[in-house]
Amino acid sequence: MLNQRFPYAKEIVETVIENAYVWIVIVDANGRVIYMNDNYCKFCEVEKHEVVGRHVTEVIENTRMHVVVESGEEEIADLQYIRGNYMIANRIPIYADNKVVGAFGTVMFRDTKEWHEMNSHVRHHLSSLPSFLEQQDVTGAKYTLNDIYSCSQVMAELKEKIKTIASTDSSVLIRGESGTGKELFAHSIHLLSNRSEKPFIKVNCGAIPEQLLESELFGYEDGAFTGAKKGGKKGKFVQANGGTIFLDEIGDMSLHMQVKLLRVLQEKEVEPVGSTKTIPLNVRVITATNRPLESLMDNQKFRNDLYYRISVIPLYIPPLRERIEDLETLVRHFIKKVSLRTGKRISLIHEEVMETFRHYHWQGNIRELENIIEAAIHLAKADVITLDAIPDYIKKKHVFSEQELSLKEMLNEAEKNIIKETLKKYDDDRKKVAKVLGISKSSMYEKIQKYGIK
Known part of the structure; x- marks a missing residue:
């Protein structure tokens, strides 16, 4: 009758059961396996056609399916140890004409870690x-x-x-x-x-x-x-x-x-x-x-x-300069956040500002970005953030001349500029700058003397 109304009912049901997230086993009133889906068979290393008719205890380790058939009481979210893993299993008795005619079991999580x-x-x-x-x-x-x-x-x-x-x-x-x-x-x-x-x-x-x-x-x-x-x-x-x-x-x-x-x-x-x-x-x-x-x-x-x-x-956690593709998402978020807090509406940030941000080193990472956005919103003359609203040190480009420099010379020049800008940022607090840059205080003084930073 079912097949007459739904000609592909059998194929549909089998496909759903076989591809279900859970593992499934069905037993009859005597505890013998009627059905076991492919994933469960593979895990238990048994052939599907061989398990049908066998008692469930011969197929599944530490099973209680036969117990549920005898008691008629369901067991929900029970821990079951199978092949070296604790799994979370459900066992439900099947009733017909007021008597237990079988039971079906599912394993929803293959181990407690899952x-x-x-x-x-x-x-x-x-x-x-x-x-x-x-x-x-x-x-x-x-x-x-x-x-x-x-x-x-x-x-x-x-x-x-x-x-x-x-x-x-x-x-x-x-x-x-x-x-x-x-x-x-x-x-x-x-x-x-x-x-x-x-x-x-x-x-x-x-x-x-x-x-x-x-x-x-x-x-x-x-x-x-x-x-x-x-x-x-x-x-x-x-x-x-x-x-x-x-x-x-x-x-x-x-x-x-x-x-x-x-x-x-x-x-x-x-x-x-x-x-x-x-x-x-x-x-x-x-x-x-x-x-x-x-x-x-x-x-x-x-x-x-x-x-x-x-x-x-x-x-x-990678620094902002190593994931610069996050910059635009963060800028939009901070503009919205600061605008709501200050009540000042900012609708746009100029592309020149974004381009400047993309070329900046972001020594202070996301915290520095948020502080700069907050300052820019306060300094913006209209509802657009322009280059005039961001600090000068952000706009400064550290460009090396085309004359041939050794790698050591280029690194020294970069280090000198970073120390100078960071000292400026923290009002010449050398102890703070040393901590921010991850170097000792003595190393900081050595580098200041080396590069003649005043």
Whole structure:
């Protein structure tokens, strides 16, 4: 009757079942296999025509399909260990004439890793919903991948990698120059993880004096030292328990603190200052730095064992100059963002300005771009951003003469110009410039003297 009304019904149903995302098996009232789709057969390394009629226990490892037939009770989202993997299986009894005549089973996620990755994927799509945004205020994490504006292939691949690794509990080390948005990625990883409803605690290791960092990270007991808060204080690690702690500028941490941090990461417990008791921890650690950790390790300024502990999953955020195709997307975003905040309407940015931006080095990366757009909007005389509204140092082109110069001479000239412009940008704050350029203060003074910079 069905074939008379729908002549290709059999072919349609078979095609749908065979190409379904899930793996499917159907058994009769005696637990014998009636049907098993191709993907499931391939995974179990059995031939489709050979499994029909065999008892399901002879075909699928640790199956409970025969149990469901006997009990008549469904089993949803049950873990099943098959061929070295834990899988998430559903088993549903089939009723006819008020009795169980069989059962069908599906495996939706082929292993728990796949399930976690799907969770991260779903959270990414939920991240624009109001309820999700309200949750961000509670946890402390503010940014999702939707807040990272880009159109380049390298950033698209990086975002996909974030979705994949977010579901794990492995430590993540985020590398990248200052201003590339490392913190935004840390927030995104937390919000896409299974810890998204738990605290996200941020610590800037370079902004806290060394003598205070230990009590800030690990907390202290009542009376632990002079001036200690009555009743003691919870450290950042305890505040982050169950969630994620983000240690920014990890490369600025002293060797003394590195030893203490390493112990906490290894033992998964923390001992507050002045206490004799330890507190067990369940915290995911994300770290970030713009400093060359490999060079620091070579100079015994950063511990090798700590490096390998925090960099289980390394991520690199490329500088803006290496993904210049993102420039237009970022400019449009910042114009809209700043215009809304300031109330000044900007409808256009002149092509000459964009061309100037494309040839600029962007030492300060996205943070520098946002600051320049904000200044330009304030300085714009109409609703169009022109060259008059952007800083002179952006417009200056570093062009080498056509005379033959050695590679060393060209590099020296480029280095000299970069140092001069950066000193100008930071009002001759040489300590700040050295940090921004990733060199020591002594190296900065040597280069200033070498190039005769005043």
